[in-house]
Amino acid sequence: MSGTLVAVVCGLAAVMGGWAVLTAARDRRVGRAHLAGLAVVELAVLALVADGVAALVTGTRPVELATSIAYLVVAPLVLPAATLWTLADRSRPSVLVLLVACLAVVVIAYRALLLFQVTR
Amino acid sequence: MSATTPGAPDAPDAPPRGTATGLGRVLVALYAVFAVAAVSRASVQIATRFTEAPLAYALSAFAGVVYVVATLGLARTGRRWRRTAWVACTVELLGVLTVGTLSLADAAAFPDDTVWSAYGRGYLFVPLVLPVLGLVYLRAESRRPARP
Numbered sequence: 001m002s003g004t005l006v007a008v009v010c011g012l013a014a015v016m017g018g019w020a021v022l023t024a025a026r027d028r029r030v031g032r033a034h035l036a037g038l039a040v041v042e043l044a045v046l047a048l049v050a051d052g053v054a055a056l057v058t059g060t061r062p063v064e065l066a067t068s069i070a071y072l073v074v075a076p077l078v079l080p081a082a083t084l085w086t087l088a089d090r091s092r093p094s095v096l097v098l099l100v101a102c103l104a105v106v107v108i109a110y111r112a113l114l115l116f117q118v119t120r
Numbered sequence: 121m122s123a124t125t126p127g128a129p130d131a132p133d134a135p136p137r138g139t140a141t142g143l144g145r146v147l148v149a150l151y152a153v154f155a156v157a158a159v160s161r162a163s164v165q166i167a168t169r170f171t172e173a174p175l176a177y178a179l180s181a182f183a184g185v186v187y188v189v190a191t192l193g194l195a196r197t198g199r200r201w202r203r204t205a206w207v208a209c210t211v212e213l214l215g216v217l218t219v220g221t222l223s224l225a226d227a228a229a230f231p232d233d234t235v236w237s238a239y240g241r242g243y244l245f246v247p248l249v250l251p252v253l254g255l256v257y258l259r260a261e262s263r264r265p266a267r268p
Contacts (some may be wrong), residue, residue: 053127064164066164066168067160067161067164067165070160070164074160078153082149085145089145091145092144093145093146094145094146096143096146096149097149099146100146100149100150100153101149101153103252
């Protein structure tokens with residue numbers, strides 16, 4: 001799994017998380033710009049998942065194979081779930097759900113990198 | 121959190137009770153993340169190598185169930201769900217403290233990590249902070265003026 005790609009995902013997710021905090025602090029709601037930003041992060045996550053799947057297909061066998069696969073399955077679901085949730089409740093702090101999701105994406109990407117580094 | 125937050129219209133018998141909207145959502149989101157993390161971790165552990173560390177993996181599964189129950193308890197409205205959340209958060213706090221202490225004192229019984237090992241060190245100690253936040257939030261909420 002590409003470390004650069006993981007860094008890109010983490011960076012984008014961190015920026016998006018910061019943006020969510022700013023939005024909540026300025027008492028704004030989620031708008032189209034946020035959705036575009038989330039889409040960018042999600043695309044990066046999908047690229048990371050594709051990278052992981054490619055690694056598995058080409059013979060990389062992480063020691064924690066089942067966990068690695070679980071990470072690849074869960075990773076793309078986090079942001080869409082949080083987005084739907086934020087849109088469903090337009091109250092001010094609900095934007096912060098995006099922050100939680102972005103932090104989760106950072107952790108998932110980083111742990112996926114670690115998982116794919118320990119192979120048999 | 122603003123008390124004037126416009127939320128979705130609630131059913132007449134279920135007025136908004138905090139966690140369903142607003143800041144409580146952040147807490148629920150955190151709990152949801154941990155519910156998914158703990159349940160998936162436990163499923164993998166139990167499915168692939170239960171015999172290696174039955175105690176640790178059984179506790180992993182238990183932690184997962186507690187997170188799911190806490191998530192539901194916090195996310196839903198109504199007195200019964202509130203009580204469920206209280207119980208789940210308390211069990212969770214006791215669990216992380218007990219398992220955290222045991223995992224440090226008797227490392228042999230915990231050859232593989234659970235979410236609660238070493239007070240949740242593998243998860244940036246969030247498992248230790250989360251039940252405290254949950255209990256503080258529930259307490260703050262219960263002190264708010266009762267619904268009419």
